[in-house]
Amino acid sequence: MFTSIKLGSPFGISVYIHPAFWLLPIFYLFSNLKATSLFHSILEVGLLFAVFFCVILHEFGHALAARFFGIQTRDITIYPMGGVARLEKMSHDPFEELVIALSGPAVNFLIFFLLLPICIQFSPTPFDFENLIPPNSFLGSLNHYLKMLMFSNLGLLIFNLLPIFPMDGGRVLRALLNLAVGFSNATIISVTLGNLGAIFLVFLGLFSSNYILVLLAFFVFIAGRQELLLLKNKYNRDTNFNFTSAWASSPSNFSTLTWDPQQKAWVYLDGEQPTPFSNNPERPA
Numbered sequence: 001m002f003t004s005i006k007l008g009s010p011f012g013i014s015v016y017i018h019p020a021f022w023l024l025p026i027f028y029l030f031s032n033l034k035a036t037s038l039f040h041s042i043l044e045v046g047l048l049f050a051v052f053f054c055v056i057l058h059e060f061g062h063a064l065a066a067r068f069f070g071i072q073t074r075d076i077t078i079y080p081m082g083g084v085a086r087l088e089k090m091s092h093d094p095f096e097e098l099v100i101a102l103s104g105p106a107v108n109f110l111i112f113f114l115l116l117p118i119c120i121q122f123s124p125t126p127f128d129f130e131n132l133i134p135p136n137s138f139l140g141s142l143n144h145y146l147k148m149l150m151f152s153n154l155g156l157l158i159f160n161l162l163p164i165f166p167m168d169g170g171r172v173l174r175a176l177l178n179l180a181v182g183f184s185n186a187t188i189i190s191v192t193l194g195n196l197g198a199i200f201l202v203f204l205g206l207f208s209s210n211y212i213l214v215l216l217a218f219f220v221f222i223a224g225r226q227e228l229l230l231l232k233n234k235y236n237r238d239t240n241f242n243f244t245s246a247w248a249s250s251p252s253n254f255s256t257l258t259w260d261p262q263q264k265a266w267v268y269l270d271g272e273q274p275t276p277f278s279n280n281p282e283r284p285a
């Protein structure tokens with residue numbers, strides 16, 4: 001129970017269940033037992049597993065779209081607050097990022113529209129929320145749970161498209177901003193909006209007693225910080241590379257180099273702007 005369980009490797013991508021995930025069905029079973037019978041509580045937990053199966057399909061939507069662009073997926077892990085497909089790298093191309101981000105919610109959209117005609121077969125008013133207490137007949141229960149699964153997929157679709165980076169909607173936003181203001185600015189704006197979204201999730205979670213949302217907000221904060229760190233490292237790599245080649249092509253353009261202990265780099269003055277040249281502590285020749 002305290003190690004990740006491997007479910008299998010469809011399409012060569014290993015799917016794991018994180019040990020913390022099991023807290024969710026246990027909590028869900030006991031909170032349902034207070035309200036309804038053991039039989040219906042077990043069915044409710046079954047519904048939870050069906051929803052998480054749809055979450056796995058959602059993650060495969062991302063993983064297979066990424067593979068189409070030559071990006072492999074290390075693995076897919078299911079946590080209590082949802083699934084994560086760990087891609088080998090993130091595409092900096094706005095079109096690729098847009099397609100990869102939308103492919104997950106597209107799977108939930110597809111499941112919703114596959115379940116809709118079945119639910120209409122059972123009752124002509126599938127959007128009727130009045131009768132959500134599971135009726136006691138087998139067909140009534142089946143109808144009820146299929147309906148709940150259909151709406152859960154609609155919920156997953158809408159929730160994932162909220163513009164809260166690094167959720168799918170946040171990635172869509174970054175891809176669109178990337179077209180207008182470039183990758184770095186798009187990331188900074190998306191992460192900032194994502195942090196505001198995380199605060200919103202904390203309040204929503206506390207007011208609705210849905211503490212999974214608070215956990216998700218924490219995950220959004222951490223992932224946002226990590227994304228900014230990646231951006232900073234990329235910036236350092238890019239600038240070092242550019243300055244080195246600029247120095248090599250025309251060294252006479254540079255004034256005296258100075259060691260900057262804060263940036264841990266040799267810098268030169270470009271106008272009045274100290275600009276990093278090399279982070280090798282040895283003075284460049």
Ligand SMILES: [Zn+2]
Nearest residue numbers: 104105160168
């Ligand atoms: Zn997703």
